[in-house]
Amino acid sequence: MFDFFKKKMDNTNEKSNISNMNENITELMYPIDRPSPTQFFVDVRTLVGCWLQEVMKKSNGAHWLKTILTYPCFEHLSIAYKNQIFCILIEIIDENTKKSYLPNQYRDNLINECNKNNLIPCVYKVYVNDPLNPAYNTLKPIGQGWNLYHAVTGDLIDVEGIVSDLPVVMSEWELYDFAIQIVRDYIVNQLHYQILSYQNIIGIDPQLWFEDEHHNKKFVVIRYTKYPENKTPKPDNILAIKNNCNNYGGYFASVAFHGEKVPDLLYRGDKAYLVFGGLEEI
16 A cells, blocks of 8 residues: 655654654664655645644634654644544545545554543545645545544544543553653753654653754653652663663653642643653663
């Protein structure tokens, strides 16, 4: 099946915030030199983001949870709306032949991760004439409004009908992603270093790569914990991770969460207290 992603052949950093993507994972590690999407997919994803943004403006509090196309990933975009999280793959479909260019593996990965973490697996379907030689002026969503289809049933999702203000406990993946966000913000805003790439799939290390002031590439292994703990220990395989990345300097980061209402429970949309002490050299 044709894939709208190509392998990046050099070590050039991405020029925009939507340019990382998947390749095969070896020993649960991911390389800093990762594949990149074709320009066509980048353009389609930008358009989809704009279309969804217009719908979100009319909602009662929907906001982006993920806009950066991370590597590796199981979704292209994600949106938090009240007590639900919508993880989205973009499906490009030839309007004339109705052939889909979304690999089944991508859909399966999305469904698997969403099932494990109480997320809603969504597909945003886009029509275009001849995706291999696309006519950009033919790009359009196949439906109106949110245009989100359930990845399992194929049914159009009634977004407004399934969100509510009922409390929903944050999943392991959500807390993991939140912890990575804390570390990313610290590296950019406090250390003033450039993020090269990051990924939020549980079980794959390291979580983040950055470049320091001397243009040295560094990696960060990130873990989180919850109340009553204030720090999580380094993983048992930390030295193996370092050895697999032996050409680069490495750090460990611990993030602890304390819920505002119930200390050891964190609910979607609620405030949380953080305990984060920066980067610890490995």
